[in-house]
Amino acid sequence: xxxxxxxxxxxxxxxxxxxxxxxxxxxxxxxxxxxxxxxxxxxxxxxxxxxxxxxxxxxxxxxxxxxxxxxxxxxxxxxxxxxxxxxxxxxxxxxxxxxxxxxxxxxxxxxxxxxxxxxxxxxxxxxxxxxxxxxxxxxxxxxxxxxxxxxxxxxxxxxxxxxxxxxxxxxxxxxxxxxxxxxxxxxxxxxxxxxxxxxxxxxxxxxxxxxxxxxxxxxxxxxxxxxxxxxxxxxxxxxxxxxxxxxxxxxxxxxxxxxxxxxxxxxxxxxxxxxxxxxxxxxxxxxxxxxxxxxxxxxxxxxxxxxxxxxxxxxxxxxxxxxxxxxxxxxxxxxxxxxxxx
Amino acid sequence: xxxxxxxxxxxxxxxxxxxxxxxxxxxxxxxxxxxxxxxxxxxxxxxxxxxxxxxxxxxxxxxxxxxxxxxxxxxxxxxxxxxxxxxxxxxxxxxxxxxxxxxxxxxxxxxxxxxxxxxxxxxxxxxxxxxxxxxxxxxxxxxxxxxxxxxxxxxxxxxxxxxxxxxxxxxxxxxxxxxxxxxxxxxxxxxxxxxxxxxxxxxxxxxxxxxxxxxxxxxxxxxxxxxxxxxxxxxxxxxxxxxxxxxxxxxxxxxxxxxxxxxxxxxxxxxxxxxxxxxxxxxxxxxxxxxxxxxxxxxxxxxxxxxxxxxxxxxxxxxxxxxxxxxxxxxxxxxxxxxxxx
DNA sequence: CTGAAAGCGCTTACAG
DNA sequence: CTGAAAGCGCTTACAG
Numbered sequence: 018x019x020x021x022x023x024x025x026x027x028x029x030x031x032x033x034x035x036x037x038x039x040x041x042x043x044x045x046x047x048x049x050x051x052x053x054x055x056x057x058x059x060x061x062x063x064x065x066x067x068x069x070x071x072x073x074x075x076x077x078x079x080x081x082x083x084x085x086x087x088x089x090x091x092x093x094x095x096x097x098x099x100x101x102x103x104x105x106x107x108x109x110x111x112x113x114x115x116x117x118x119x120x121x122x123x124x125x126x127x128x129x130x131x132x133x134x135x136x137x138x139x140x141x142x143x144x145x146x147x148x149x150x151x152x153x154x155x156x157x158x159x160x161x162x163x164x165x166x167x168x169x170x171x172x173x174x175x176x177x178x179x180x181x182x183x184x185x186x187x188x189x190x191x192x193x194x195x196x197x198x199x200x201x202x203x204x205x206x207x208x209x210x211x212x213x214x215x216x217x218x219x220x221x222x223x224x225x226x227x228x229x230x231x232x233x234x235x236x237x238x239x240x241x242x243x244x245x246x247x248x249x250x251x252x253x254x255x256x257x258x259x260x261x262x263x264x265x266x267x268x269x270x271x272x273x274x275x276x277x278x279x280x281x282x283x284x285x286x287x288x289x290x291x292x293x294x295x296x297x298x299x300x301x302x303x304x305x306x307x308x309x310x311x312x313x314x315x316x317x318x319x320x321x322x323x324x325x326x327x328x329x330x331x332x333x334x335x336x337x338x339x340x341x342x343x344x345x346x347x348x349x350x351x352x353x354x355x356x357x358x359x
Numbered sequence: 360x361x362x363x364x365x366x367x368x369x370x371x372x373x374x375x376x377x378x379x380x381x382x383x384x385x386x387x388x389x390x391x392x393x394x395x396x397x398x399x400x401x402x403x404x405x406x407x408x409x410x411x412x413x414x415x416x417x418x419x420x421x422x423x424x425x426x427x428x429x430x431x432x433x434x435x436x437x438x439x440x441x442x443x444x445x446x447x448x449x450x451x452x453x454x455x456x457x458x459x460x461x462x463x464x465x466x467x468x469x470x471x472x473x474x475x476x477x478x479x480x481x482x483x484x485x486x487x488x489x490x491x492x493x494x495x496x497x498x499x500x501x502x503x504x505x506x507x508x509x510x511x512x513x514x515x516x517x518x519x520x521x522x523x524x525x526x527x528x529x530x531x532x533x534x535x536x537x538x539x540x541x542x543x544x545x546x547x548x549x550x551x552x553x554x555x556x557x558x559x560x561x562x563x564x565x566x567x568x569x570x571x572x573x574x575x576x577x578x579x580x581x582x583x584x585x586x587x588x589x590x591x592x593x594x595x596x597x598x599x600x601x602x603x604x605x606x607x608x609x610x611x612x613x614x615x616x617x618x619x620x621x622x623x624x625x626x627x628x629x630x631x632x633x634x635x636x637x638x639x640x641x642x643x644x645x646x647x648x649x650x651x652x653x654x655x656x657x658x659x660x661x662x663x664x665x666x667x668x669x670x671x672x673x674x675x676x677x678x679x680x681x682x683x684x685x686x687x688x689x690x691x692x693x694x695x696x697x698x699x700x701x
Numbered sequence: 702c703t704g705a706a707a708g709c710g711c712t713t714a715c716a717g
Numbered sequence: 718c719t720g721a722a723a724g725c726g727c728t729t730a731c732a733g
Contacts, residue, residue: 032726043704048728055729058702075485079430080726082421083709090468097454104447111453112439115471119479124488125469126432129457137461143417146466374710385720390712397713400718422710425725704733709726717720 031074040068051076091118091329092147094128094138096155102302103154106318110153110175113322121330123148132156135164142168149329151175151322173329175322177220184332186325186342188316190220193346194227194268194298195234197314200348200356201266201294202231208240209266210259212248212274221246224270224298252277260287266294266354272301275311279353283308294354310351320344373416382410393418433460433671434489436470436480438497444644445496448660452495452517455664463672465490474498477506484510491671493517493664515671517664526674528667528684530658532562535688536569536640537576539656540610542690542698543636544573547608550582552601554590554620555612563588566612566640594619602629608696613641617653621695625650636696652693662686 037044042061049055050065057065068074082088093114095107115125126147128137138161141147150165150172152158158174162183165172173184201209211228214221225244232239243264245255256278259267269275275297282289289295289309297304300313321344331338350356379386384403391397392407399407410416424430435456437449457467468489470479480503483489492507492514494500500516504525507514515526543551553570556563567586574581585606587597598620601609611617617639621631629635631651639646642655663686673680692698 030726034726044727045704045706045729046702049703052728056702061702073485075482075487077425077726078486078488079421079424080709081728083419083425083711083725084727084729086709086728088421095454097458099447099450104450105441107450108441108446111469112437112471115469116439119471119482124483127453127457127467127469129454129461140417140461141466143415144420145417146420372710376710386711387713387720387722388718391719394712398718403718419710422725423712425709425727426711426713428712428725702733705731707728707730709728712723712725714723715721717718 031072032077036065036069036072036074040065087333088146088148089122090124090126090147091326091333092126092128092138092141092150094130094150094152094155094161096153097129097131107153109318110151110322110325113319114151114326116319117323117326118330121327123326123330130155130157130161135160138164142170148333149173151325151329153322171329171332173325173332175325182340184328184338184340184342186321186328186344188321188346189343190298190314190346191223191227191230192343193314193348194224195230196227196346197296197298197312197348198228198231198268199235201268201296201354202235202237204357205264205266205294207263207265208237208243209268210243210245210255210262210264211268211270212245212252212255212259212278213270214247214249214274216246221270227298228268248274249277252281256281256285260285260293265292267296269295269297271299272297272304272311272313275313276303276307279307279309279311289353290355296348296354300349305351307353309353312351312354313349314346315349316346317344373414374419378407378411378414378416382407429675430488430490431464432466432468432489433668433675434468434470434480434483434492436472436492436494436497436503439471439473449495451660452493452664452667455661456493456668458661459665459668460672463669465668465672472497472499477502480506484512490675491515493667493671495664513671513674515667515674517667524682526670526680526682526684528663528670528686530663530688531685532640532656532688533565533569533572534685535656535690536566536610537572538688539638539640539654539690540570540573541577543608543610543638543696544577544579546699547606547636549605549607550579550585551608551610552585552587552597552604552606553610553612554587554594554597554601554616556589556591556616558588563612569640570610590616591619594623598623598627602627602635607634608636609638611637611639614639614643614646614653614655617655618645618649621649621651621653631695632697638690638696642691647693649695651695654693654696655691656688657691658688659686 033044033047037047046057047065049057050062093111118125128141130137150170152161152172152174154176175186177187178185198209229239243262248255269278287293297311297313300315304311304313324344328338328342375386375389379389388399389407391399392404435453460467470483472479492512494503494514494516496518517528519529520527540551571581585604590597611620624631631637639653639655642657646653646655666686670680670684
């Protein structure tokens with residue numbers, strides 16, 4: 018009878034009060050057993066844990082949020098535009114952040130931003146509906162950063178941000194370029210040429226550093242005459258030089274240059290990869306869909322965004338992580354260059 | 360001095376209590392002015408509203424959630440798989456639902472589901488982190504429906520669901536087919552042929568109904584000899600018949616049939632759209648990318664999902680909407696058939 | 702190790 | 718039309 022009464026009471030609404038009453042302990046003890054914070058006797062803790070498990074009790078998240086001044090929600094900002102090929106990137110971001118968040122007991126709330134209108138983000142931030150924000154690729158990042166700073170809302174950026182004080186998580190292109198170059202170098206005794214873009218661009222210099230690093234790590238001499246800057250503008254001449262050099266491998270700093278290289282090599286009757294290995298430091302669908310699919314350095318958006326979620330929650334947990342963080346790039350081997358070692 | 364004191368106090372943390380104190384009214388009044396529920400003098404209301412506006416006050420959403428037993432969050436479920444071409448669909452769903460939600464002061468929380476593991480959804484539901492759920496295309500919909508029902512969590516499904524009691528929002532293919540057929544009929548005095556799939560399939564019969572409707576609405580006689588079921592299997596024979604009939608238009612019930620039709624017409628030297636107009640009742644990227652881009656009925660995922668969000672919130676607001684709801688399809692005109700009227 | 706009590710910032714009967 | 722007060726379901730000093 019007694020137990021039946023309890024069941025009836027409980028089935029109505031199971032709260033810490035009810036649990037405490039049924040277990041003859043205090044609400045405080047129940048709370049501590051669940052959260053793991055504060056001392057509780059091991060025996061008591063187990064009893065509580067077992068009971069809530071058996072009853073399928075889940076703490077009310079809103080009450081927890083209010084009392085603890087934490088929402089356990091993180092916001093993810095994405096643009097409402099559908100740029101060509103952009104959708105997979107954003108879906109991967111969302112999935113990655115959400116998985117990382119879920120593992121640490123956070124949920125993900127969306128803010129969809131139209132150009133010129135940050136109201137959706139303001140809502141999340143001003144209404145304190147989230148504890149922190151992940152910013153994905155979007156216009157007006159600058160404005161958002163100002164807003165978040167002024168409201169003292171913690172945030173991280175997926176991708177490179179020039180500010181030294183913005184938590185960010187980017188792909189480790191330098192290491193990736195080094196890895197790809199190293200692989201090619203191993204099979205190309207006469208060197209590997211680099212067809213790069215403008216030296217003025219940070220990203221181009223970074224890729225060059227990776228290229229450089231592969232040589233020094235392999236203990237090989239870098240032949241500067243095989244490095245071509247601004248290559249789009251004088252591709253044919255550069256390729257003449259590469260072919261004359263006897264090098265059997267080319268790395269291109271992006272997909273556009275690479276596509277042109279492939280076309281020119283085809284014109285010249287140079288077969289890829291038999292006579293010349295080719296790879297790109299930047300992947301794109303066009304590389305995959307090319308007549309001869311092209312090996313390229315690939316950024317795994319899901320991994321990148323998982324790290325972004327983890328980074329944000331580290332910050333929320335009061336840890337002091339690095340401001341700039343990098344996720345490893347992977348080489349996606351396709352026909353234009355195969356790693357015979359692997 | 361006094362006012363400065365207030366400013367200092369307020370800048371610390373602006374709550375209803377502080378506002379009530381500063382305005383010499385009760386918290387109750389402030390709350391009512393903001394929510395619009397319960398009577399407040401117009402003058403008082405305006406004073407409150409003006410004040411909170413000037414102070415940039417935003418009610419704490421967690422407190423509101425706890426007190427009101429409403430989270431003002433809706434959950435959206437999506438799979439973690441990246442099926443080919445699926446990403447745009449899910450991004451559009453998310454954006455659509457989120458926009459509809461935002462307009463009605465709700466936020467969107469994600470639940471990413473891996474196959475065989477509903478724990479992420481359970482978290483949202485059991486922890487009462489959301490007031491309702493939007494289910495997108497995913498495996499295990501059946502299990503989810505059971506879970507949601509057992510927890511009495513309101514939900515809607517994007518797409519057709521066979522259950523008569525599941526709130527759902529689907530594209531209005533019947534009307535769309537009718538519209539497309541009607542347009543073609545107007546320019547094809549000798550009739551429009553339908554190359555369909557299996558009569559056993561609901562969706563195929565539905566499309567046929569749309570086709571039929573176009574005839575009756577136009578006051579034209581439907582020539583059954585121009586309707587071909589299971590057309591994939593005997594396409595050449597069917598096309599022989601269509602061409603012999605003198606019909607100048609063909610609608611195909613899906614993209615696969617349509618692609619085959621285009622190929623066969625090319626073989627036969629029949630030029631599209633000059634000698635034969637062609638369109639599909641189901642769009643796909645392949646239709647857009649075809650040598651002759653093909654006109655097709657298009658489902659606007661964003662509109663569909665906006666309606667899903669609105670439907671869910673209608674339910675949450677205690678309205679009693681229809682169980683089955685439809686969003687208009689639109690005809691995407693491409694080269695294979697142009698609407699000369701438009 | 703454990704508990705009584707205050708407090709998080711709202712909403713909403715209930716009583717003027 | 719307006720307010721005092723209880724309550725939403727937790728967390729967390731504070732005091733044993």
